[in-house]
Amino acid sequence: MRTLIISAHPDDEVIGAGGTIARHVSNGDDMYWCIVTEAHTPPWPEGTLAAAREQVEAVRKLLGIRETFFCGFPTVELNTVPYRELCSALTRIIQQTQPVVVYTTPYEDINLDHRIVYDATLVATRPLAGNSVRRLLAYEISTTNRFGQHVFSPNVFVDISDFLNKKLEALACYTAELREFPHPRSLEGVELLARERGLSIGVRAAECFQLIREIL
Numbered sequence: 126m127r128t129l130i131i132s133a134h135p136d137d138e139v140i141g142a143g144g145t146i147a148r149h150v151s152n153g154d155d156m157y158w159c160i161v162t163e164a165h166t167p168p169w170p171e172g173t174l175a176a177a178r179e180q181v182e183a184v185r186k187l188l189g190i191r192e193t194f195f196c197g198f199p200t201v202e203l204n205t206v207p208y209r210e211l212c213s214a215l216t217r218i219i220q221q222t223q224p225v226v227v228y229t230t231p232y233e234d235i236n237l238d239h240r241i242v243y244d245a246t247l248v249a250t251r252p253l254a255g256n257s258v259r260r261l262l263a264y265e266i267s268t269t270n271r272f273g274q275h276v277f278s279p280n281v282f283v284d285i286s287d288f289l290n291k292k293l294e295a296l297a298c299y300t301a302e303l304r305e306f307p308h309p310r311s312l313e314g315v316e317l318l319a320r321e322r323g324l325s326i327g328v329r330a331a332e333c334f335q336l337i338r339e340i341l
Contacts, residue, residue: 231335
């Protein structure tokens with residue numbers, strides 16, 4: 126089965142679905158990865174982009190992802206990109222990879238890039254004739270809103286008990302993105318959330334998702 130994960134930034138995919146990605150690969154599924162934004166100078170120093178690409182390649186190899194696609198839009202400035210251009214870029218990748226399952230960033234998020242990617246994914250995966258996508262899910266990341274009026278409400282859980290160590294190993298590749306505990310984007314924080322989500326379904330570790338659409 127062909128599966129695609131879309132991340133606004135490198136590390137979204139591991140935090141939200143690293144164990145699920147490893148599980149797909151273990152099951153023999155072809156896993157593809159689309160990264161929508163990249164760091165740029167200014168404000169990031171020279172060399173940041175090259176280092177980020179190296180980290181992405183390390184994660185790709187570790188998780189067994191078949192191919193990575195870079196859209197190259199500016200990170201934290203996705204709201205400056207023409208919406209039609211963004212939707213077209215994602216649509217081209219959907220057409221090229223022909224995934225049955227797509228994972229994307231959540232709308233219930235304080236990060237604007239994540240919300241924009243969510244909206245553009247809905248356009249790129251809309252159920253028109255010839256579109257391969259049969260299942261669309263949003264994953265949970267460290268900036269996902271768990272409080273307030275618009276709350277991320279998961280309705281799909283994936284047992285990643287056998288893949289939690291792989292998830293944490295992949296996250297450790299992002300040396301520039303990791304923070305010290307108790308920051309949610311720390312190795313300990315990500316593990317604790319996986320353990321908590323596992324308790325919700327009676328397993329040692331889990332990741333959770335919102336099912337946006339499924340066609341049976």
